[in-house]
Amino acid sequence: MAEQNSFFENVNKNFDRASQFTKWPQGLLEQIKAANSVLRLRFPLKRDDGSLEVIEAYRVQHSHHKTPCKGGIRFSENVDQDEVMALAALMTYKCAIVNVPFAGGKGGIKINPKKYSEFELQKITRRYTSELIKKNFIGPGIDVPAPDYGTGAREMAWILDTYMSMNPGMIDGAACVTGKPVSQGGVRGRTEATGLGVFYGVREVCNTHKVMDKVGLSLGVEGKRVIIQGLGNVGFHSAKFFRAFGAKVVAIAEYEGAIYSEQGLNEEEVFKHRKKTGSILNFPGATNLPSSNAALETECDILIPAALESVINESNADRVKAKIIGEAANGPLTPEADAILNAKGVVIIPDMYLNAGGVTVSYFEWLKNLSHVRYGRMEKRFTENMNKQILAQLEDLTGKKVSSAERAFIEHGADEVDLVYSGLEETMVSATREILEVWNSNDAIPDMRTAAYIVAINKVGTSYDELGIFP
Numbered sequence: 001m002a003e004q005n006s007f008f009e010n011v012n013k014n015f016d017r018a019s020q021f022t023k024w025p026q027g028l029l030e031q032i033k034a035a036n037s038v039l040r041l042r043f044p045l046k047r048d049d050g051s052l053e054v055i056e057a058y059r060v061q062h063s064h065h066k067t068p069c070k071g072g073i074r075f076s077e078n079v080d081q082d083e084v085m086a087l088a089a090l091m092t093y094k095c096a097i098v099n100v101p102f103a104g105g106k107g108g109i110k111i112n113p114k115k116y117s118e119f120e121l122q123k124i125t126r127r128y129t130s131e132l133i134k135k136n137f138i139g140p141g142i143d144v145p146a147p148d149y150g151t152g153a154r155e156m157a158w159i160l161d162t163y164m165s166m167n168p169g170m171i172d173g174a175a176c177v178t179g180k181p182v183s184q185g186g187v188r189g190r191t192e193a194t195g196l197g198v199f200y201g202v203r204e205v206c207n208t209h210k211v212m213d214k215v216g217l218s219l220g221v222e223g224k225r226v227i228i229q230g231l232g233n234v235g236f237h238s239a240k241f242f243r244a245f246g247a248k249v250v251a252i253a254e255y256e257g258a259i260y261s262e263q264g265l266n267e268e269e270v271f272k273h274r275k276k277t278g279s280i281l282n283f284p285g286a287t288n289l290p291s292s293n294a295a296l297e298t299e300c301d302i303l304i305p306a307a308l309e310s311v312i313n314e315s316n317a318d319r320v321k322a323k324i325i326g327e328a329a330n331g332p333l334t335p336e337a338d339a340i341l342n343a344k345g346v347v348i349i350p351d352m353y354l355n356a357g358g359v360t361v362s363y364f365e366w367l368k369n370l371s372h373v374r375y376g377r378m379e380k381r382f383t384e385n386m387n388k389q390i391l392a393q394l395e396d397l398t399g400k401k402v403s404s405a406e407r408a409f410i411e412h413g414a415d416e417v418d419l420v421y422s423g424l425e426e427t428m429v430s431a432t433r434e435i436l437e438v439w440n441s442n443d444a445i446p447d448m449r450t451a452a453y454i455v456a457i458n459k460v461g462t463s464y465d466e467l468g469i470f471p
């Protein structure tokens with residue numbers, strides 16, 4: 001097997017393939033690709049047993065064509081500078097595609113969070129935040145972190161508290177980080193946003209005749225057999241929405257193994273079982289697959305890798321049987337796997353926009369924090385009846401059923417979660433259509449990933465073009 005490229009090289013390889021379909025000069029393309037600012041940190045942690053350990057961490061601001069930079073913070077043993085640069089680059093392209101006015105950033109701390117106590121994790125997070133503050137790598141208008149692999153609302157609250165302690169009285173301070181608990185300025189719907197966005201994006205692709213004819217499947221997600229890799233934040237919520245909208249989750253993989261059930265798995269029950277027993281295996285009514293990776297190679301309509309990068313590569317791509325792959329994780333396919341699967345006619349819905357639900361809803365949270373408004377429930381009481389009438393009239397007028405998010409929004413009034421869901425749905429549907437339109441516009445564009453990169457490069461390129469080059 002040939003030596004694998006690094007993750008950042010893979011991102012740039014995809015970029016280069018797409019850039020041939022754009023009009024931008026080579027120099028500008030090189031600037032768009034480059035990771036502008038890379039912060040490499042080493043700091044000490046005093047562990048609970050009194051010993052000292054050196055912690056390795058990064059924050060990368062990939063681009064500054066818009067501010068602030070935006071991107072999650074990952075806690076994982078695999079973190080290195082290259083990975084964080086790649087993830088930050090993907091954030092730049094992702095934000096451009098979904099028209100979120102941020103540039104890409106990403107952070108990473110090279111730890112396995114399971115090996116540290118809660119107190120130690122808090123110390124690591126707070127020290128990391130203080131380093132970001134000192135180096136001007138965090139702030140509502142500078143760079144705004146969010147959750148990613150291995151982190152969640154708890155860590156975001158620690159970041160907020162550290163930021164506010166070191167910037168007392170700052171009126172917009174809550175906007176320094178997103179994905180916070182709702183009680184700390186977070187927004188309802190952020191936790192499930194990435195998984196819901198994955199669902200909306202895949203559903204829109206599944207509603208497209210051209211794609212479904214190509215892969216030989218009937219229209220719609222209903223009844224489709226789905227496999228999910230990784231039952232974390234993104235995988236769990238993707239599974240939840242696929243099931244809720246009539247698809248069947250036939251297999252779920254975690255790092256310790258994978259389970260299969262032709263009848264379909266309930267992700268909530270699987271999650272509880274894993275919590276109780278410490279393993280996904282031996283779930284009542286399901287069969288254990290021979291290995292975790294076997295799930296990737298099991299027959300299904302839609303495969304959702306929602307764990308980590310490069311899980312589908314040259315060594316296993318030809319055994320993948322899915323007809324559609326929805327890249328919920330960042331970079332789950334290497335370019336070699338991409339080529340093998342494209343040659344087999346598989347439709348791959350690319351990470352750089354499919355998992356944009358998180359950053360889209362983070363944008364809503366950031367706006368909420370800056371505007372100091374509360375997307376409240378007051379309006380709900382006053383508008384409920386009126387909205388029911390609007391719903392009936394809308395269905396009469398258009399002669400078709402309104403979407404579930406529209407229905408929720410209209411029936412229940414301007415509830416925060418409804419606003420978030422409908423905003424997210426509109427964003428994902430428009431982005432999918434824009435990418436499919438570019439893909440269909442030129443037979444030489446090989447796949448959806450290339451089309452998505454073309455959309456992103458054109459938007460970032462236009463920004464540079466209009467702003468001019470300083471000085």
Ligand SMILES: NC(=O)c1ccc[n+]([C@@H]2O[C@H](COP(=O)([O-])OP(=O)(O)OC[C@H]3O[C@@H](n4cnc5c(N)ncnc54)[C@H](O)[C@@H]3O)[C@@H](O)[C@H]2O)c1
Nearest residue numbers: 148149150194230232233234253254255307329330355358
């Ligand atoms: N959280 C977000 O809002 C968000 C947004 C955009 C993209 N993403 C991407 O989605 C992916 C998952 O992120 P997350 O936030 O859900 O992380 P998470 O930590 O909540 O969950 C990841 C899960 O994957 C499992 N896993 C790890 N290796 C595995 C393997 N080899 N096989 C099967 N399962 C494995 C882990 O045990 C964990 O349960 C990452 O690539 C991340 O960058 C996350």
